[in-house]
Amino acid sequence: MSGIFSRLYTPEGQKAFREERQRKIDELTSMLARQLPPDKRTEIEVELAKVRATGLGYIPPTKPGPEMIGSFTKDQMLEILARQTEAGSALVTAGLVEDWLEKLLLAAGRELSNKDAERIFQGMGALSSFSAKIEITYLFHLIEKAVRNDLRVIKSIRNNFAHTTRFVNFGTEHIATDCRRLSTWNQGASNQQCYQDAAFDCIKAIKSKLDALMYANALKEEPTVGLSK
Secondary structure (H helix, E strand, C coil), X not given: CHHHHHHHCCHHHHHHHHHHHHHHHHHHHXXXXXXXXXXXXXXXXXXXXXXXXXXXCCCCCCCCCCCEECCEEHHHHHHHHHCCCHHHHHHXXXXXXXXXXXXXXXXXXXXXXXXXXXXXXXXXXXXCCHHHHHHHHHHCCCCCHHHHHHHHHHHHHHHHHHCCCCCCCCCCHHHHHHHCCCCCCCCCCCHHHHHHHHHHHHHHHHHHHHHHHHHHHHCCCCCCCCCCC
């Protein structure tokens, strides 16, 4: 999966964002060349200054839609998980979270070839384990402490399901104890629901940081456009 992710958040997406930003600058500059009421001119000049200076005044348009977890909506993913055994659901959920951590690390670092990414994230690579991904993303300020804490618990629960020779479920004492450590735990919900809620909250936080990194990377190459008088 690393080879795919190493291409998702590098040149193409950033190039598209820069091009869209440049188009907006050109559009605003063209508007200023017309005869405009003073208040409208001021409004456009302020917007143009924001776009040119920081890029925060304009975000590429996106169509509103349901919350996504990878290629699926959250509801679709919950439906898939509902068809799994409790162990299967726990493993799939943790795998999704780990995939998003990998995306975040790839976006935060230098651009890598697929071969280099595989060397780092697969086999005996330095960031091949869930634990390593969690600790490194926290070390470099890519996730907050609360997210790091939930991720550690998710990893522990995943491991308790994966590395056992006996039948366990979310009601098994040591797994239930872990679930009570999650930030989403409450007595009115099942342990499995709290686990899934914590995982989806972590993915949401990771995705938010990932989006911010993508925009920051796209803005590194500032366009050189003069303001028309």
